[in-house]
Amino acid sequence: MxxxxxxxxxxxxxxxxxxxxxxxxxxxxxxxxxxxxxxxxxxxxxxxxxxxxxxxxxxxxxxxxxxxxxxxRINPAKKYDTVQGGSLVITNNGSFYISIGLGKITVDGKDYFAIAPTSPLGALLMEKKPKEVVEFNGRKFEIEEVL
CATH class of the missing domain: 1.10.287 (Helix Hairpins)
Structure with missing residues (x-):
């Protein structure tokens, strides 16, 4: 993916x-x-x-x-244990591709959000692991998976 x-x-x-x-x-x-x-x-x-x-x-x-x-500079084949640039982060409130700030993109009928690691949410997610929670704009994002 x-x-x-x-x-x-x-x-x-x-x-x-x-x-x-x-x-x-x-x-x-x-x-x-x-x-x-x-x-x-x-x-x-x-x-x-x-x-x-x-x-x-x-x-x-x-x-x-x-x-x-x-x-x-991103290697899409690389696997991650923590959120890094190039990670796909699956949360309870959406899936985020930590790359560049393009916003919502749809692949195979599913919505993802391409965000920069320096964006407000991207910065909160960086270095986090599955099961960790970040709060952004009053919403809690629990990381379910980091790919």
Whole structure:
């Protein structure tokens, strides 16, 4: 199951990278196609908006690449006794893949939550073992299994 979760996370990140690159290319083409009209202010405003869009997409691309780097450091075949980055944690209140912060992902019709080890819940779960309990937002999470 961890391999499937890992693969799904990687798919999502690669799609984000593709989307950001395509959006940057599209904005660049639009900027290149923009011709100076008699209404100079309108042209400058359009160019500024395209520049901001390109910068926003560049930030998204950088963030997606960082997520990919984090994923590449995870070995989905490794087994864990305590919660670590790369662990699948089964609790009484959901299943959590400690990897990158993507939120809810569905694999084989079952929901999992991909969370970063540095997220509030991820940080509470780190280093814990089965049967240990953490409390988060007023809910108790008993660890049933660490894979």
């Amino acid at each position: 961890k391999q499937q979760l890992y693969d799904r996370c990687k798919e999502i990140v690669e799609q984000r990278i593709r989307n950001a690159k395509e959006a940057m290319d599209s904005a660049q083409e639009a900027a290149n196609d923009e011709t100076k009209s008699s209404a100079g202010d309108k042209y400058e405003t359009g160019r500024e908006m395209m520049q901001q869009e390109m910068e926003n997409n560049a930030v998204q691309l950088t963030e997606a690449r960082k997520l990919r780097e984090v994923l590449e």
